[in-house]
Amino acid sequence: MTNTLIHTDSRRSGERGFDPMSVRNDFPALAVLVKGKPLVYLDNAATTHKPDSVIDAITRFYSTENSNIHRGVHHLSELATEAYEASRRKVQRFVNAKYPQEIVFVRGTTEGINLVAQTFGRVGLKEGDEVVISMMEHHSNIVPWQMICDQTGAVLRVVPMDGRGELIQEEYLKLLGKRTKIVALTHVSNALGTVNPIREMICQAHELGISVLIDGAQAVAHGHVDVQALDCDFYAFSSHKMFGPTGIGVLYGKRELLESMPPYQGGGDMIKSVTFSKTVYNDPPHKFEAGTPHIAGASGLGAAIDYLGGLKMEAIAVHENQMLRDLTSNLLDLHGVSIVGTAKEKSGVVSFTIEGIHPHDVGTILNEEGIAVRTGHHCAQPVMDFYGVPATVRASIAFYNTKVDIEALITGIKTVQKVFH
């Protein structure tokens, strides 16, 4: 289940930096052949692959611990409950939350944001109040706020960005005011790769007493997230974008906020007692976890956190930054390629267009070469509108990507250009 000591040691003794080849064998899906060619997986912003230890944890749960949680007094139920709550404590340590009660298991980032909009937003917003989001948000950090604004009469305000894909901080400050009740921002843009200065932005909102939710979907796989250092009020992320299973994610919320919020969904596990005249809700986090959760998924997420814990994150960051620089400069060397999103601080996402060739055609031809990239609007249509493009090609990296992957992409793009010559 866990990596051998030798294996772990070789990764930790990283004086020469991080070698992606030392981890590739941990990810069985990386060995898939596409059209007879080795997979070149550059769609990590959509979802990451899973190491054996995560897959094993899920199998192990169903094989040896399978039961419902927080209910039975029998042996398996105790095992399942302990496994589920152990994963919660792993997540707590992973994001450095103060209390395990601040970790709510949800289906993913999207559900985490909807939960906050429909509980915190529903009681906290009234007509004329304002919710501030940014122009580079994923649809999942736009639509839930539009829905709650429609329901409450609150108004959605949008922080603009500049041509490089950086939020305009002066405009952000101007938008914050007495009517602002919630700020919801992405940590890292999924379409542009921009890393936003959220620590400063959170601080500025807090000076005016405004609560802040951070969409961390694209951030958690790439570096250390410390919710106490950020001082964010809510932080939502998905397991499947950080090498864990799909169908489970996390909403971190400050304890006093979670305690003050009404429940999200009603059902089992979220109550203390139920009569037809009155129901007493459970305490957080259980208040927000109605119904049987994705117990096996929680074990898988816990295994993903353990896996990341065995890697040297600083060395990985150096490796990923090098990959990002190589990818960017190699793309710019190609005739007719333009990069969309050139912020100073970027994470492992490069969006680009090729002159005269639609991204969809690029994606199809790259796929023939075994190369997986995302093409489309990346669930960020306002970003596409801003740059006046219908879509982009997006290559996104994880620590298991190598120079060979980047070379394959560059060669693939040359093939695309040959087809369309």
Add this chain to the structure above:
Amino acid sequence: MSDLRSLYQEIILDHNKNPRNFGLMGDANRVIEGYNPLCGDRYTIYLKLHEDIIEDIRFSGAGCAISKASASVMTTVLKGKSIKDAEALFERFHTLVTKESKGFEDAESLGKLAAFAGVSEFPARVKCAILAWHSMKGALRSNTKSVSTE
């Protein structure tokens, strides 16, 4: 490359680069927009119908090579056709580009449209090929304003 060449045939690349009947039509009596939200392909199809004959057909908009070439080739084959013939061609084209068509459709008799037979090997691209045709079909029935592939 062989699969790719079956998809991106010369005729498709040519119509993508130099689309025929491309641009607005001032005296159209049927106008309809077609949109594929998945990839952002967006076209407007203009028809000039005289009784049941397509006297003129043009299109405008932008999208991938498959969708644009398909719209372009479609306009060239439909000009002068009757509504009934156009609808019959829609059915045959639809069969041609969907997987189920393999071996059933006599591609040769479809002329230029046969170039799109390769699309059936690329399920993700069927919607691209069919978008303009869906729009055209919608335009033949006057009361629709826009169609979507979703």
